[in-house]
Amino acid sequence: MLDHIWLIPALPLAGFLLILLFGRRLGEPKAGYLAAAACGSAFVVTALVWLDMLSKDAEERTKYLVMFKWIPVGSLHIDAALLADPLSITMALFITGIGTLIHLYAIGYMHGDPKFSKFFLYLNLFAFSMLMLVMGENLLVTFLGWEGVGACSYFLISFWHTRESAATAGKKAFVTNRVGDWGVMMAMFLAFSAVGTLSYSGINHAAENGGISTVTATAIALMLFIGACGKSAQLPLYIWLPDAMEGPTPVSALIHAATMVTSGVFLMTRMGPVLHASYEWAPTIIATIGAATALFAATIAVAQTDIKKVLAYSTVSQLGFMFLAIGSGAYVAAIFHMVTHAFFKALLFLGSGSVIHGMHHEQDMRRMGALRKLMPITAGTFIIGWLAIAGVPPFAGFFSKDEILLYVFANNRALYVVGMVTALLTAYYMTRQVIMVFFGEAKWKDAHEEHGAHGDFVPHESPKIMLFPLVVLAFLSITGGLLQLPFSKDLHFLEHWLEPVVHHSEADIKGTWAYDNKYLLLLAAIVVAAIGIAISVAVYAKGKAKPIEPKVLADGWYYDRAISGFMGGPGRKAFEGVAMFDATVVDGAVIGTAKGVGGISSVLRKVQSGFVRTYAAVIGIGAIVLLAWFILRGVI
C-alpha cells in the first residue's frame, strides 16, 4: 500500500478536475457527492496506508515517492516527491477524515447556493493542496501546498464576493499570509545555502549531526516561525483569521479551524531538529509568542457577540497553545492537541453553522438562547464540543491540553501560569457561548420582526446530512483522548507512533518535578476548568454578577483597528507619495530634460511632428535598403 501514497492527494485532485470540467452539468447535489467521494476515498487510502504502516517495524514506516524531477538547476535538485511517515499520515488521516465529514455537511449547508458546484471545486482543490503540504518530501512541495491552501482560503473566504466585507477579508488573508510566506522563502534559501538541499531528510539529518551552524539553524527556525505565524494566525499576524469568518461556515470549520491553520505547527514539527539545533532562546521565543497569543486571543473571545467570532478567537488561542508546546519541546503534545482540536473545533464550528442555518443566517448570540429544545442534536453535540475544549475530563481536549501544560511546567513556570489563565478563560468564554446560544431565554422571539416576512419564525434543526458529521465529531471529541493517555507509558500511543519523527527533538522531562507530580497538575487543570465554568454559569446563567465585556476586548485590544488605520492612513499616504514622486520627480526630470534640450516648452510637439517621424522613416527606409542590399548580394 505504501507504493500507492500518491493516490492520497491524487484523488481530491481528480475530484477537482472532474468538477472543473463537469461541475455545472452535475449541479446540486451531485457535485457535492462527487467531491465528498473524492475526499472520502482519499481517507480510505490513507487509512489503508496507515494500517500497512502499523504492520511494519517503526524504522520501515517511512516511504519516499519521487514522481518526477520538478526544478533541477545546478546543485539544486527539487523533486516533486511525496513522503509518507507517521507524521504525514497522521495529518493526512484527520485532514481527509474531517474533510469528508465537512464535505458531507456542506452538501446540506450550501443547499440552494447558485455557486454550489464551485464551492466543492474549491473544497477539493483545498484538500489536494493540504495533502501536498503535509506529504511533501521537501520544503518546496510543502510550499506548493502551503500557497495552494492560501489561494483556496482566499477563494473561499471571498466566496460570497458580492459582499464587500467578504472580498476584503479574502484579500487580507492572502496578503497577511504572504508576509509569513516571505519567512518560509527565507528559510528555504538559508537551508539550501547551508545544506544544499531542500529535502526534509537532508536538512534534518544535517541538523541532527551538527551539519548546520547554530546561527543558521536559529535563522532557519525563526524564519519558518514567521511563516507559521502567518498561516497559523499567531501574533502579530493573526489579524486575518477573525475576518476569515466571512467565508461559509464549513470553510471556517475545515480550513480556518481544523486543518490549514495548523500547517505552521506541522511545519515546525517537521523541522523540529533544526529548532533543536538552534540557540536556546529560539524555542523560548516561540513558546512566548504562543503563550502570548493564547492569552491575548482568549481575552478577546470573552467579549465577542458573534457566534463564529468567539470560535475564531478561540482557534487563535488554541493554536497559541500548540506553539507553546512546540517551544517547550513537546512536539507530540502539539500534534496531539492539533488532532483533538481538529475534532472539537470542527464540531463547534459545524454546530455554530447548524445554529446559523437554523436561525436563518443570524450570527449574533444576543439574539439566540434556549435553542437546545428546538435543535437537540446540534445542542447535544455542541455541548460535547464545549466540554472537550473547556478541559473537562474525560473529553479529548482535557488530555491534550494537560499534556502541553505538563511540558510547559517543566520548561518555564511563568508560561505555565499564562497557560493556566488561558485555560480558565477558555472554560469561561465557551460556557458563556453555550449558555447564550442554547440556554436561558429565547431572545430570537423579539428579533423575529427584524427578520421581516414571517412572523412565525421558529429556529429549526438542520437536515440529517448536516447532523451526521456532528455526531461523528462528537464521538471523536469524547474519545480522542485515548490517543495519548497520561496514566502509563503503554498508553502513550501517539508518542510511540510519532517517535521515529520526533525522537531527536522531543524534550525529555523525566525526572523533573512536573513529571513526578503530573497528577497534581492534572488536578490543578480540572480545578481551573471548573472555576472558569462556575464563574461563567454564575454570570450568564444565574445573573449573579454583571458580565465583564469591555469595549476594548470586544474590539480586540484595538490591534486590528490600529493596523488597518495605519494601512489606510499613513501607509496609504506613503504609497501615494511614491506614486507622486514617480510622476513628478522621476518622470519630471525626464520631461524637464527633454524640454531643456529643446530649449522651448513646446519642443515635444515640434519634435513629434518633425524630427521623430523623419528619423523613424530614415531608420525604416535604411533598414529596408540594408536588407535589400543584403538580399541582392545573394548571400542567402
Next chain:
Amino acid sequence: MSFPILTALILVPAFGALVVACLKKSRPELVKLTAVLTSAVTAGMSIWLLASFKTGEAGYQFTSQHEWVEAWGISWHLGIDGISLFLVVLTGLLFPIVIIGIDPHHDEKPYLAWMLLLQAGVMGSFLSLDLFLFFVFFEIVLVPMYFLIGGWGYDNRIFAATKFFIYTMFGSAFMLVGIIATALLAKNDVGHFTFDLVQIAEHADFAASTGRWLFFAFAIAFAVKVPLFPLHTWLPDAHTQAPTAGSVVLAGVMLKLGTYGFLRFGLYLFPEAANWSKPLFFTLATIGIIYGAIAATMQRDLKRLVAYSSVAHLGFIVLGTFALTSQAMTGSVLQMINHGVSTGALFLLVGMIYERRHTRLISELKGLQKVAPIFAAAFTIVMLSSIGVPGLNGFVGEFLILIGSFETARWWTVVAATGVILAALYLLWAYQRVFHGEPDEVNSDFAELKPREGGILLIFIAAIVFTGLYPKPMIDRIEPSIKSLITHVEERSDYKAPADDSANKHHMSEGEHE
C-alpha cells in the same frame, strides 16, 4: 547546406510585411490572409526549431554566417542557444496570436505590415551574433512600435509614442558609440576589425577601465529597454497608450531585449565590468521591485498598474542576471518567458475589458465576477501566476532567481523577496475593486468571454500551468548555455561562482533516501 532556419525566421515576417504593404487596401481579406499565413509559417518554423534544438548543448546552434560588409567586418551572423531559444519561440508564437486574436478596428493594412516588421525586428535582435547587425535590428524594432502606438493607440498616443521613441533612441545612441568603440578597441586582440560578437567576446581583453566604459555604454541602452529604475517612466505611458496588441508584444518580448541584451552582450563581452558593477544593478533592480510594486498599488488605470508591475517583475530578472549563479540566471531566462506569458495575458484581459466598457479606470469597474464568472476565473489564474503562486509559471522563475541570488546578493535578495508580498497586494486589491462587489448598472451587462477570446486565453493558461508544474524541459535547454556563460565570466574576472561546491553536501543528503 541545411535550410537557413534562423534567416528564414527573420525574412519571412519581413517579406510578409513587404507583401502586405504592397497589397491593395481594397482587398482586406487578402491582407489579413497574408499576415496570418506569414505569422503562422513563422510560428511553425519556431516550433520546428524548438523540436530540433539539441538539449544539453551550451553553444550556438543553427548558426548561419555570411560576409556582409567585409571592409567593416560586419557579417550576417545568426545563432541560437539556450538563452535565446525560448525568446525566439515566444516571439514566433505571440505574434500570430495577437494578429489573429486582436482587431485593430481601423487601417488594418498598415497595422499588419508594422506588426510583421516588428516581428522581424525582434527576431533579428534575438538571433544576431554580430554587434552591428544586432544594432540594426534593435533600432528597427522602434519604428513599427512607434507607429503602432502613434497610429492605433489611445487618447494621448502621440505623446507616448514620441516619449518612447526618444527615450529608447537616447539609450541606443550610447550603445552605437559603444559598439563602434568595442570593435575598434578589440581589433588588436582579435587580429582584424570585426563586429562579430563571438570573436570579440572570446579574444578581446579590454583593460578594466576601458571595459567598464564600454559596458556602461551598452548598459544604458539595455537599462532603458528593461526598463530599470529610474529609467522606466516611458513604459507606463507607452503601455497605457499602446493598442492591446502593442502592449502584449511590448511586455511579451520587447522588454526582454533589454534583459537579453545584458546577458548576451553585457556579461558576455565585458565580464569584468559586469562583475564589478553588479552591486549597482542589484540595488537598482531591488529598488525597481519594491518601487514598481508600490507605484502599481496606487495606479487608477489598469494598464498603468500592469505596466508598473512589469517594472517590478523585470527587476527580479535583472537581479538574477547579475547574481551570476546558475539558479538565478536560469531563473532569469525562464522568468523572461514567464513574464511575457502572464503579463501578455494580463494586457489581453485588460484589452478585453476596454473593448467592453471603453474604460480602463478601476473606479469605473465593479462586480464583474458576478456577471462574467469565466472571464473572472481566467483573470484570476493569470493574476495568481503574476503573483507567483507555486504550481504556476511565475513562481518557478522567481523562486530560482531568489534562491540563486541569495548566495551572491544576500541582503538585496532579502529585500527583493518582500516584493512578493506587494505583488499580492496590488493585484488582489485591483481584482477586488474590479471583480468583487455587486455590479452597478453600467457593469451589469458586461459580456462573458467569447469563444475566440477564451481560446486565446486557454493557450496562455496552458503555458502558465505547464511551466509551473513541469519546467524541466525548459530548464534543461536553458541551463547549459547559462553555465557556459558563468564559466566565461569566471575565466575573465576574479569572480568565482559558489555553484557546485554544494554538490558534496547534497551527496550527503541524497544518501538519506536509500
